[in-house]
Amino acid sequence: MKQYETVIGLEVHVELATKTKIFCGCSTAFGGAPNTHTCPVCTGMPGSLPVLNKQVLEYAMAVGLATNCKINQYCKFDRKNYFYPDNPQNYQISQLYLPICHDGGIEIETETGKKVIGIHEIHMEEDAGKLIHDEWEDCSLVDYNRSGVPLIEIVSEPDMRSAQEVIAYLDKLRLIIQYLGASDCKLQEGSMRADVNLSVREMGAEAFGTRTEMKNLNSFRAISRAIENERERQIDLLEAGKQVVQETRRWDDAKEYSYAMRSKEDAQDYRYFPDPDLVPVVISDEWIERIRAAQPELRTEKLIRYREEFDIPDYDAGILTSSKKMADMFETAAAICGKPKKVSNWLMGETLRLLKENNQEPEDMRFSPEHLAELIELVDSGTINGGVAKEVFAEIFAHDIDPARYVEEKGLKTVSDTGALREAIAEVIAANPQSVADYRGGKEKAIGFLVGQTMKAMRGKADPGMVNRLLKEMLAE
């Protein structure tokens, strides 16, 4: 069989973190009852006039600058015409001729070293409404709460050659945008969506093969699987002497296959033209510099600073900075308690474990850094022991409880009254003659069991170090 090369370009839609929609003062908040965030503008009523949200423009510029793009200092909006009920105007306001950013790129790590993935352009546009199809009544219900929510579409060059490179590119892009605060970029929830353009060609060939576009990819795993699957499908077609048809395909992750949505024959003719309701945007050099100066510290810079400022391993610094939320949590908690190493341990250990257990991402963390810092103080001051701390942390993680109050209310404080402890130990010694005999006979390990029994008798609320010490003392008597 011939050797084939996969050529992949991505169209990434990112929902911007603005409070209001792109062209009207309706809220972008998620989860409102249907149509409660709508107005004449975002439901396409005749005579209504869109006005551009300045924050959308500034987020788009910030993303462009952080991805090494050039900014179009004269940019404008165009209408993309199509009929579908999710789009009440019968056109989507987008940018075709003069998009806000162009000709950039970001560097990714690959198996064979660093590689730059080009960014062709970034444009601003509005999201569509949501349709719910009713099979029984033979009708569709439309909710326009999402209609007019601001998006940027980041169009890459066809520079990627494998699923790994695609994931590395998306990961880097996601991190940059999260750090900028321009979006939370959650694939599962749709605030970041990637369409994959893929073609194959014989190794060494100059010309690109015919490409397909894959939609409905809701996780990195789905993206990887869809790429492998589509690569094989196209190679099988070519090997069988058939042609790849240029078409849009929809990935079904549960069934692990894709099917054609629309093909070239009924390709859409969007008849773009400049939107006369929106005036051009002119961006001065000073404005660009202002946005550039306000860029927050990105990951690369953060990693360098962590190395210098905190006594934590590079590996840990890498994990902590792999999410904006995690890095913010770390820095805030460390600043409060002044113990970066211990904060890092709680985040790298229990936090990651609980996130994994709950199938969550760092962005889903809901507890406050103050409570984590307070917990660390409780342990360090000897108020609670390590075992109890884990139990308390689980409560912080799940319900963001105040650890000091929780420990007080639940009576979890370590018992430092040696009288009570000695009493418990005496009972354990009396109840476990075999272990006591083993220990006295030279089996040092037997003490572990006795410590365990004492901790159990104290219902976990003792300092294991102290139990160990007192046990040895009392066994020596």
Add this chain to the structure above:
Amino acid sequence: MANVISDETMEYVGILAKLELSEEEKRQAKKDMERMLDYIDKLNELDTSGVEPMSHAFPVQNVFREDIVTNQDESADMLKNAPAQRDGSFVVPRTVE
């Protein structure tokens, strides 16, 4: 010069505009469109070299709004514009892409 629009183009424009035209309407629309194209050809006779393309009639730029929520729940009013409504949603004929 006279532009001629083919039947296929006429058919295609009708599909894009979601219009169902009778034979008589098609014949009339074809004639109108040909005349429109002739008119544009007339404009093409002008020498526009050195003239900047214009997308807006007024010299206005940079009209923005701040990112502040100004609209309340107006769903009851919005739904008055719906052809039909149910459970706070617009009801339309079932559409599946």
